[in-house]
Amino acid sequence: MKIVFFGAGNMASAIFTGMIDKGIVKPDDIYITSKSNRVAAMEFKEELGVNVSYDDAELCKDADYIILASKPQNFSDVAKRIRPHLEEKTKLISVMAGIHISTIQEETGMDNPVARIMPNTNAMVQYSVNGIAFSDNFKNRDELIELMASFGKNVVVGEEGMDNITAATGSGPAFLYYIYEQYAKSLEELGFSKEDADKLTRNLVIGTGKTLAERSESFEKLRTDITSKAGTTEAGLDTLSESKLQEIIFETLGSARDRSKKLSER
Numbered sequence: 001m002k003i004v005f006f007g008a009g010n011m012a013s014a015i016f017t018g019m020i021d022k023g024i025v026k027p028d029d030i031y032i033t034s035k036s037n038r039v040a041a042m043e044f045k046e047e048l049g050v051n052v053s054y055d056d057a058e059l060c061k062d063a064d065y066i067i068l069a070s071k072p073q074n075f076s077d078v079a080k081r082i083r084p085h086l087e088e089k090t091k092l093i094s095v096m097a098g099i100h101i102s103t104i105q106e107e108t109g110m111d112n113p114v115a116r117i118m119p120n121t122n123a124m125v126q127y128s129v130n131g132i133a134f135s136d137n138f139k140n141r142d143e144l145i146e147l148m149a150s151f152g153k154n155v156v157v158g159e160e161g162m163d164n165i166t167a168a169t170g171s172g173p174a175f176l177y178y179i180y181e182q183y184a185k186s187l188e189e190l191g192f193s194k195e196d197a198d199k200l201t202r203n204l205v206i207g208t209g210k211t212l213a214e215r216s217e218s219f220e221k222l223r224t225d226i227t228s229k230a231g232t233t234e235a236g237l238d239t240l241s242e243s244k245l246q247e248i249i250f251e252t253l254g255s256a257r258d259r260s261k262k263l264s265e266r
């Protein structure tokens with residue numbers, strides 16, 4: 001199998017590192033190319049054994065999958081590189097937020113099968129959540145679904161569902177990291193050193209994540225298990241529940257979803 005990544009940044013590297021670590025593809029099956037971070041590409045070659053090339057004809061020749069992993073704003077340049085060399089058998093897989101399947105087919109000038117995927121950076125630890133939307137002419141979908149299962153859990157949606165998935169789980173880790181940042185800052189304000197605030201927050205999050213991985217009770221049940229009558233948790237939760245947190249999160253997701261829609265207006 002030949003899988004070519006146009007773009008070797010945060011998302012591309014999370015995906016190919018996840019796939020290689022899981023052993024689902026050999027490093028030699030992976031080709032990467034980039035524009036800005038050529039040094040990083042060479043480091044991936046040295047560390048992982050992937051191929052690096054800037055020869056577009058060589059990259060596209062016999063490719064089973066081309067992964068479009070540049071920023072959406074750079075897609076036209078990437079399409080120009082691919083267009084003269086794209087073979088009919090090659091499936092195009094886009095991780096770009098907000099670029100429609102029809103736009104990809106138009107800009108590459110071919111009617112190749114296209115899948116839009118929306119992973120997140122947890123792919124690096126094989127714990128991504130992936131939205132996938134296929135073009136009608138995409139055959140053997142199971143092969144891509146299996147490849148993607150190597151770095152996360154898959155949810156197949158219609159293309160109209162991609163804006164919501166992008167907000168919910170593509171951007172999702174950043175929203176959670178922001179909350180952890182505020183948590184750590186608050187611990188500092190309570191009097192912990194920066195180092196301890198980081199250590200306490202990080203391990204609180206890791207431990208809570210591990211609990212979620214191992215226990216199937218609802219979030220509500222896990223929360224109420226911690227909450228003693230007239231105890232400390234109840235006091236904190238009373239304040240938290242007054243803060244319209246759910247409204248804020250809903251608006252946050254709405255802004256991300258709207259940006260995804262906006263990106264697709266071309």
Ligand SMILES: NC(=O)C1=CN([C@@H]2O[C@H](COP(=O)(O)OP(=O)(O)OC[C@H]3O[C@@H](n4cnc5c(N)ncnc54)[C@H](O)[C@@H]3O)[C@@H](O)[C@H]2O)C=CC1
Nearest residue numbers: 007008009010011034035036037070071072074077096097
């Ligand atoms: N970072 C994230 O958490 C997620 C990002 N995405 C999507 O993944 C895509 C990439 O995002 P990041 O990896 O964060 O960006 P990044 O800036 O880390 O990487 C972008 C890569 O594209 C390359 N590139 C730019 N122009 C190129 C060209 N003409 N030819 C070949 N390569 C070119 C750059 O050299 C770089 O390697 C975006 O479209 C984004 O919407 C999707 C899900 C999550």
Ligand SMILES: O=C(O)[C@@H]1CCC=N1
Nearest residue numbers: 097166167170171172
């Ligand atoms: O911020 C972005 O646009 C990309 C898409 C999802 C995560 N990062």
